[in-house]
Amino acid sequence: MGMKTWRYLGNALRFLQILYFLRFRFFSATRSLLKFRQGLGIGNNIYKISVRFQEISKSIDKLIYGDFVALEFGSGSSTILLYSHPRVSRLISIEEDRRFLPSIRVTAKEWISPELTIKKIDWHGYQSKVFSDANRYTAVADLIYIDGPSTNRNDSLELAEPNLELLLFEGLADKLILIDCRTLTVCELSRKLEDSHQLIPSKAVLREYGTFLSGKKEFQYFKFMSERGLRLAEDALGFYPIRTSILVPKKQISSYLLEARRR
Numbered sequence: 001m002g003m004k005t006w007r008y009l010g011n012a013l014r015f016l017q018i019l020y021f022l023r024f025r026f027f028s029a030t031r032s033l034l035k036f037r038q039g040l041g042i043g044n045n046i047y048k049i050s051v052r053f054q055e056i057s058k059s060i061d062k063l064i065y066g067d068f069v070a071l072e073f074g075s076g077s078s079t080i081l082l083y084s085h086p087r088v089s090r091l092i093s094i095e096e097d098r099r100f101l102p103s104i105r106v107t108a109k110e111w112i113s114p115e116l117t118i119k120k121i122d123w124h125g126y127q128s129k130v131f132s133d134a135n136r137y138t139a140v141a142d143l144i145y146i147d148g149p150s151t152n153r154n155d156s157l158e159l160a161e162p163n164l165e166l167l168l169f170e171g172l173a174d175k176l177i178l179i180d181c182r183t184l185t186v187c188e189l190s191r192k193l194e195d196s197h198q199l200i201p202s203k204a205v206l207r208e209y210g211t212f213l214s215g216k217k218e219f220q221y222f223k224f225m226s227e228r229g230l231r232l233a234e235d236a237l238g239f240y241p242i243r244t245s246i247l248v249p250k251k252q253i254s255s256y257l258l259e260a261r262r263r
Helices: 003-040 045-063 077-084 183-192 203-213 221-237 250-262
Strands: 068-073 088-094 110-112 118-123 126-131 143-146 176-180 197-200 244-249
Touching: 045 077, 045 176, 045 221, 045 244, 068 077, 077 088, 176 183, 183 197, 183 203, 183 221, 183 244, 197 221, 197 250, 203 221, 221 244, 244 250
Parallel strands: 068 088, 068 143, 088 110, 143 176
Antiparallel strands: 118 126, 176 244, 197 244
16 A cells, blocks of 8 residues: 555544544534524524414413404414414404415304505604504404514614504503514513513513613613513413513413412
8 A cells, every 4th residue: 555545544534533523512512502592482494483383372271261362463374373273263364465374274263364554653763664454453352463564673772673553552451462572572562561461571582682672771671570570481381482472461360370370
């Protein structure tokens, strides 16, 4: 075997040794990254959908009783889940881009998706967009799920502008509200509903709050509300939501806790 062949073999052996050494670090880093992504409910669409399904289902099972009317701002996988839930008597899907409406085999259960126009408005320093004439659908809903419409980035806060539909609507005291991520929407809506609702913040929102808002005086209230909400999550839900923040009507909290103790 010639010297050149030995040199090639020696280089190949050293390369394999380096790969063997690095593989542990690579897999360890990969596992850490996946654990971090899963802890925030981000990643591929399948994982996002599975987290969303679990959190919506658990919230419904533990926080709302009997048949109910569901309203969603933004459609997609949540539409399929809500429409298929046995206790949803009627589903209203409000969507800005009709391409996101899923194909559903409509049964005797009512499903409507009104075509509403979008308008841009200024609200307390925010510049966002809302669905016109959405109030009449909000008024009849028992559960409201917010995952739209899409909003522009607020450059000063480095987060997406809040969704304003519910911020402009009164009469939410009895409604269970679920919000998919959307940190500014969660913050402003929890401030508006401080007297009527208790916030259970998602891990994703808590992370963004800590990164972008915790040092700002106008958002200091959120820390106190979040601490109370995490205690409620442990007592009434038995889990901490990853993506879905929950606004629970205060007048019903005692019954939720009582039911949780029975379980």
